[in-house]
């Protein structure tokens with residue numbers, strides 16, 4: 079079977095999207111080519127797509143042209159759609175017998191409030207399904223040649239939200255600093271000063287490398303590399319803006335080493 083026929087078969091053999099059901103799907107980090115086959119199939123079947131701001135235009139273009147697109151996003155200084163309103167919309171549309179696709183950037187269960195949404199659906203007696211997506215914390219690193227794990231460097235990595243970092247009592251940043259493993263931060267740009275301060279106070283080496291990657295996997299992807307003590311100033315000078323992933327750890331050094339080798343390889347992707 080040709081590759082394209084096998085792909086079409088996988089899409090057409092996807093589980094049936096029934097009326098009155100809600101599917102929560104991860105839309106991945108931005109590049110529509112990083113969608114799962116199940117997410118593509120769901121986009122073709124759904125008659126209502128409730129999506130976040132981080133879901134890219136290229137992904138939404140795969141929606142059934144007859145589907146209603148509902149923007150439930152929170153970006154650009156505009157008032158946020160309240161979580162309760164989003165849940166209300168899902169329940170209402172499912173109650174109308176629609177096939178509702180709740181599309182979230184990255185993976186629906188990683189810093190995306192997907193957990194709250196499925197609990198609300200379950201309590202309302204609405205059948206749901208969850209389709210995993212590639213989380214931006216991993217995609218951003220791969221997209222810039224920072225291996226999330228590297229033998230001899232790390233045995234773990236930690237995903238952390240930078241949201242709320244200005245109040246250190248909510249989370250033990252210093253314990254995290256002492257782990258000595260890479261830290262992959264979501265929503266960290268606004269609070270980078272507080273985050274760096276907490277990690278330095280926890281005894282982390284000021285010279286540890288840090289990379290911030292914005293709009294990873296899209297044509298607008300940018301990267302800024304600095305150290306824990308210089309990242310705040312480096313970000314101020316850079317054009318990095320949210321959405322961005324910040325990674326703190328020795329794994330960042332692999333990138334520079336690889337970039338030195340890549341130009342020597344004819345035809346290698348940069």
Ligand SMILES: C[S@@+](CC[C@H](N)C(=O)[O-])C[C@H]1O[C@@H](n2cnc3c(N)ncnc32)[C@H](O)[C@@H]1O
Pocket residue numbers: 107108132182183184185186187188189190212213214215218263264265266291292293294295296320321322323
């Ligand atoms: C509300 S969280 C949602 C995370 C998402 N569920 C995931 O798994 O990637 C939003 C944050 O994800 C990160 N993010 C999402 N897409 C990104 C991208 N393409 N490049 C860099 N960071 C991204 C940013 O830290 C952004 O502030």
